[in-house]
Amino acid sequence: MIKKKICMLGAFAVGKTSLVQRYVNSIFSDRYQTTVGVKIDKKTICIGTRKLDLILWDLNGEDEFQEVRVSYLRGASGCLYVIDGTRTATVTTVLKLEKRVIENLGNIPSVFALNKIDLSDQGEIDTQLIAQLEDNRGEFVRTSAKTGQGVETVFQRLVQQIMAEH
Amino acid sequence: MDKHRDSTVWHSNGITGAGSSPDEGIGELRDLLLGPEKEKIEQISQRYNNPDQFARDVSRILAEAIKIRDAKDDRIARAIAPSMEKILHQSVKKNPAALANAIYPVLGPAIRKAISTAILGMMQSLNHLLNNSFSLQSLRWRYEAIKTKKSFAEVVLLHTLIYQVEQVFFIHRKTGLMLAHVLANGDKSKDPDLVSGMLSAIQDFVHDSFGGEDEDLLDTLRIGNSRTVWVEQGPFAFLAVVIRGTPPMEFREDLRETVETIHLQNAEEMEQFNGDTTPFLRLVPVLESCLQFKVKETTKKKSVFLWLVPMVLIIGLCFWGIVHYQRMSRWHNFMQELRSASGITITEAGRRSGGYHIAGLKDPLAADPATLSDRFGMPSESVTYHWTPYLSMSDNFILARAIDALEPPTSVEINYTDGKLTGKGFAGHRWIRTAMGIVKVIPGISAVDFQSIVDMDTVKFNQLRDRLESKIVYFMENSKRLLPGQEENIKDILTIIQEIRHLGRAMEVPVNIMFIGHTDSKGSADYNLALSRERAAQLLNFLTDLHISPVGITVLGIGESTPTDSDDLRYEKINRSVTFEVVVNDAM
Ligand SMILES: Nc1nc2c(ncn2[C@@H]2O[C@H](COP(=O)(O)OP(=O)(O)OP(=O)(O)O)[C@@H](O)[C@H]2O)c(=O)[nH]1
């Protein structure tokens, strides 16, 4: 049995909890309940004949009141950075977090999720900025926790990277 | 050392110098005298001059030398101590983990020893305290302490500590991933992976929020009143055990030992852990040894009493059962008898407030139930009766009631069939008359036949009457004087009259006795009539003189009207007489 710790990172209310809930329990709720500290979930997947337990650390969103604890990042095998497509500011936060991860853990497998893609009509983020991110970061997936679009893909990409390193 | 070397140099100079001095004779002499020793001295000086060789020589005796010196004083230790401290400082500055890992295995036992010493001290003071307390419980425990050769405090602790380890997690510190997990049988657990993650997140949180030092890590979590999570830290992983109840402090030591041994044997795998938990499967038996539990041991000790008590109870119950059964069957039999007894009708019966109560109807003539209950082994005072009197209409009760009312003499036998009372035998006149009166008011009797009862009084009365009426008192011819020589006869008559009167009074019948005077046929009829009357009156006078009351006696003269029908002279005499007749003024 192989177990891997994965951290969900991003600004507050970008949909980290929603993505985990969609991925693990296939549910979605419109209600927003902010995560305090960390909530841990587990998803067992199969890669070929091997079983893999993903231990998902859904961390609190980064904002001016609550910083993501570095100690929670320790031992992570991969990071999923989440951006809220309707808020440009969430990109800045994600980049700040990415920097912190690299400082503490080095270059570990990571994937970016541009979430709430179902609200693309309200899309606020500059398309050029998105294109730039897509170019610089190997993995960049458009997701919606609400419709489920891209959710499987974004986790799959991350797992592939992790297993390539394993 | 330098000094040594100087002296060596000086020494060798001396030897070479000697060779070139003018005093060769002395040199030769020296060669002659010290020839063999010279070679040895040269060898020694060579040894001193060669550092390698010298070091080897010193190493040979160094340990011995230190030992000898150490035995003398502590100069060596004092000389080395500063250097040692310097070395340790430098080592820690360079790589603290190395030293920490090196002393980690000894640290545990050392701390444990210190703690157990402390606990021992505490126990002793506890012992002292408990020695002064006195209770039944403490007595029992004291006895147990003597028996098991434990200290009293230990026994007390044993009784107060009950616990069970429900789950054991072994969690990788860095990743928070669960390496191994065991459960006490039968228990259910949330996904241990999630629990492990959360446990390490909580640890991180606590450490970040409160602790600065690396050692300031969470070691106990309380869940409600009954459960605790004990966390035992190791360098690479930590043990978390979920315990219900209060475990003893020694268990902490067990956990420490477990973490230490696991680290000793698996340090490398833990350090290089990359998510593959398979190697840690072999930890399962070790973790299972942590699934301890402790129950109150006293239950075992008490077991003798524990089965003694039910035994006594069972025996008691059996005894009670037998007694109860006997009592019940006695009561049952008694009730059956009572129900079948005539003259008794039971309307209610049962046990109430410790005694038996029976209510119903009872004929006053029915047998006394108290004597019955005695016969069935039921003490009569244990039964309370509530009787309502009534008259039973069964044949034997009507008969009994009749006998009770009539009080017949033993010579009379009374029977009852189909509403008719019959009697036979002998009885007094008075009893028969009274009985005839009473019998009509006895319930259940519609006809009476006392025909077969012979009236003894009447029989006797008739005999007396016959006797009196056969008596004759004779008179002299043409005179109212009695013929002499009749004294016996008159005495007889007197007795009979008295008996008749007595019997008549007893039978309550008015009796009248008639004295009838007679004459012979000589003389005129009128004269004879008067004479006959005078003769009867004369007899009455005569008897009154002998204390016979004239009441109830009628004097009558019938002259010559009833002569004997013979002309025989002898009968003339009979006709000059007084005869008797008894009249009863009642239909008998
Ligand atoms: N329309 C839409 N709404 C979303 C999507 N994902 C999340 N939301 C909503 O966004 C809100 C915040 O979602 P969360 O998943 O709680 O966000 P979070 O990142 O966990 O927030 P914090 O825990 O506070 O950091 C909720 O009301 C969600 O319903 C999405 O893909 N589409």
Ligand SMILES: [Mg+2]
């Ligand atoms: Mg959340």
